[in-house]
Amino acid sequence: MKQTNRAVTTARLTQMKAQGQKIAVLTAYDYSFARILDAAGLDVLLVGDSASNVMHGHETTLPITLDQMIDHATAVVRAVSRALVVVDMPFGSYQGDSQLALSSAVRIMKESGAHAVKVEGGAIIEESIRRILSAGIPVMGHLGLTPQSIYKFGTYVARATAQDEAEQLVRDAQLLQDLGCFAMVLEKIPAQVGERVSKMLTIPTIGIGAGSHTDGQVLVTQDMLGINKEFSPRFLRRYAQLYDVMTQAFQQYTADVKAGSFPSDDESY
Numbered sequence: 459m460k461q462t463n464r465a466v467t468t469a470r471l472t473q474m475k476a477q478g479q480k481i482a483v484l485t486a487y488d489y490s491f492a493r494i495l496d497a498a499g500l501d502v503l504l505v506g507d508s509a510s511n512v513m514h515g516h517e518t519t520l521p522i523t524l525d526q527m528i529d530h531a532t533a534v535v536r537a538v539s540r541a542l543v544v545v546d547m548p549f550g551s552y553q554g555d556s557q558l559a560l561s562s563a564v565r566i567m568k569e570s571g572a573h574a575v576k577v578e579g580g581a582i583i584e585e586s587i588r589r590i591l592s593a594g595i596p597v598m599g600h601l602g603l604t605p606q607s608i609y610k611f612g613t614y615v616a617r618a619t620a621q622d623e624a625e626q627l628v629r630d631a632q633l634l635q636d637l638g639c640f641a642m643v644l645e646k647i648p649a650q651v652g653e654r655v656s657k658m659l660t661i662p663t664i665g666i667g668a669g670s671h672t673d674g675q676v677l678v679t680q681d682m683l684g685i686n687k688e689f690s691p692r693f694l695r696r697y698a699q700l701y702d703v704m705t706q707a708f709q710q711y712t713a714d715v716k717a718g719s720f721p722s723d724d725e726s727y
Contacts, residue, residue: 465542466502467542467573468542468574468596468640471502474662480673480674481662481674481675482674483500483502483503483664483674483676484500484678484679485504485505485506485508485512485676485677486543487530488513488533488534489537491679492533492534492537496540499540501542501674502541502543503538503543504576505544506678507519508546508605508678509526510522512678513530519606520549522548522549524551524562526548527547527566528565528566528570531566531572535572543571544573544574544575544576545572546576547563547575547577548606549606552583553582554586556588559583559590560590560593564595573596574595574596574598574640575595575598576600577599577600578600578604578605578607579601579604579607580627580629580630581629581630581633584633587599587634587638591638597637597640598639598640598641598642599642599643600642602643602644602647603647604645605645616646616647616667617647618648619647619648627655628651631655631658632659635660635661639661640661640662641661641662641663641664642664643664644663645665648669649670652669652672653669656671662674664676667692677694677695681696682696683696683700684697684699684700687701
């Protein structure tokens with residue numbers, strides 16, 4: 459499909475859903491990657507709290523701070539001219555305290571220049587979502603597997619496989635739309651649940667391990683590029699094997715430096 463340079467907005471995402479156009483989303487954490495992703499035609503760049511794992515080497519998403527998320531988001535925003543930039547609100551910046559949620563969201567928007575924030579959870583964080591939306595800040599929801607709650611669930615297995623949990627997810631999805639969220643991520647849930655929610659809502663759903671009937675898809679960029687080799691969930695399709703390509707390039711550079719063949723006369727002044 460031919461790409462357009464028209465900037466993506468929250469309203470345009472809703473329009474894309476209504477027109478049956480799929481929404482392409484990838485994560486971004488720095489200027490260099492974000493510039494390439496934006497030029498490639500991605501609709502949304504998610505400054506994910508997965509930066510905690512991918513960029514900082516933590517085991518979970520919990521340790522990353524609000525300041526760190528703002529730093530990542532600021533770099534991404536500088537690179538973007540078309541894509542919508544959505545920033546994950548990190549663990550501890552919105553749960554249980556709606557005033558803290560508002561101040562955290564305001565900091566993200568003011569200091570990074572991002573276009574929207576994303577939060578994990580349904581009814582349990584309703585007041586925080588209301589408070590953020592009251593300030594005119596667009597909110598993307600996130601249901602299903604919610605990595606910030608990993609210690610509560612104790613596992614990264616698929617969610618909403620049982621009937622009662624699936625029904626709760628459906629109720630939470632309707633609530634998020636009713637509150638005013640402009641979109642939501644559905645992570646690691648049965649495909650039929652993803653399809654049901656997507657057909658029920660007028661706002662877009664972005665799936666990751668939620669089947670092919672969501673309105674869009676999101677992956678972690680370093681995962682789909684094959685930079686992270688140890689992470690291989692069923693939903694991940696690797697579009698490149700950059701770990702091997704990069705390792706070969708680094709090894710060749712090291713060998714050339716040690717052999718004295720770099721720089722050559724043509725590469726010297």
